[in-house]
Every structure is written in structure tokens, then in C-alpha cells.
Amino acid sequence: MSTEVHRVRMMMELRRQGVSDDRVLGAIERIPRELFVARHFLDQAYEANALPIACGQTVSNPVVVGLMTQALEVGDRMKVLEIGTGSGYQAAVLSRLCRRLYTVERHKSLLKEAEARFHRLRLHNITSIAGDGTRGWPEQAPFDRIMVTAAASELPQALYEQLAIGGLMVLPKDKEAGNQVVLLVRRVAEGLPEIEELFPTKFVPLVKGLPQH
């Protein structure tokens, strides 16, 4: 079956699973997912699955990318931070929706490959660094929106503090018994954050610090 047929099927699956925002659907439609998956998994590039990439990590399921991106309500003038660049797929989708996208990855080799993809696709509004994303990117804060694409055990305080007041963060978080849930967090001026549970999920863990090699 041709790539085009697979792409159309993926877009139908996104709609079927609740992605209805036209801007989000348009952004996903314009990013060729086959450029972000390992050659070995090319035939599955447009299936609704997460796929392995290097360093034991994964490129997220496109449906999860769609639902999390939709929940973030990204506007075209916004400054957005992503934690966990991985293949760069989620960053590429977000970059089509906002003014500037910042992304942090702890594995340098993954970041280099992602940067080559951004370059190839001429996604010039993405700025990326290698580092520990649990600390956010203080020099660039505040952000209107933050998306974390690895599962945290707690709400990362540094990230919350780098959100503009009224800003939104979407992140997968550990729950009891090895389960995870995607949370939508709103930064408030004072007091406790407003938190909504969106849907169950499965992400690789958010790991503090940098790899040894």
C-alpha cells in the first residue's frame, strides 16, 4: 500500500479517536512521520503505535501526539517548550502551531538526529539543546505552553514555575500500579495548580540528570 494511503488512514484514525481541531490535524498532516522513524519500522510509520528509536526511546503514537497537542491549545503567537525531543516528531508538529518552539533532550545523539530532520524540513522556529529537561529552560522562560513527552513521577516544579500565569502544561504522570495518565495543568497566580486528568497512557520515564556516555 502506498505511503499516501497510509497517511490518509492515519488521519482518519486521529479523527476517530477524538482529534478534531483543524489546526492540529493540519499540522500533523504536513509532517512526514516516515522521516522520524527508524528505517526498520518504515512500513509502520503511519500506524497508530509508538515505535522504537535509538537509546531505548520511542517516537510517540500519532494519536497520542494529536490528543496531547490538541489539549495544549497552542496559539500561533505562543512560545512553547517541549521536554524530551526524542525523534523530534512532536516538536515538529508543535512548531507548525506556535511562534517559537524550544525543545530539550538528554541524549545528545538523539538530539543531533532530530536537529537534522528540523533542518531538512526547514522548521526554522525550533531551538533545541541537550540537557536535563526537568530543570526546564530558565533563560527562555516564561513559556505560554509546556509539553512533557516522558512520564514524570511528580509534577516537575521547575517546569511549573517557568509557565506564564494562565499558561498550560500537558504531561504524562505515573499513577498507582505502573499506570500513567496524561495531565493538563494550568498555572495560577497563587495557590495550588489546576489539574485535570485527560486519558491513560504509556510513556518512557522522565529521567533526571544526564546519561554517563
Ligand code: SAH
Ligand atoms: N517527543 C518525542 C518522544 C520521545 S520519548 C518524539 O516525538 O519522538 C521521550 C524522550 O524524553 C526520550 O528521548 C528521552 O531521552 C527524553 N527524556 C527523558 N528524560 C528527560 C529529561 N530529564 N530531559 C530531557 N529529555 C528527557
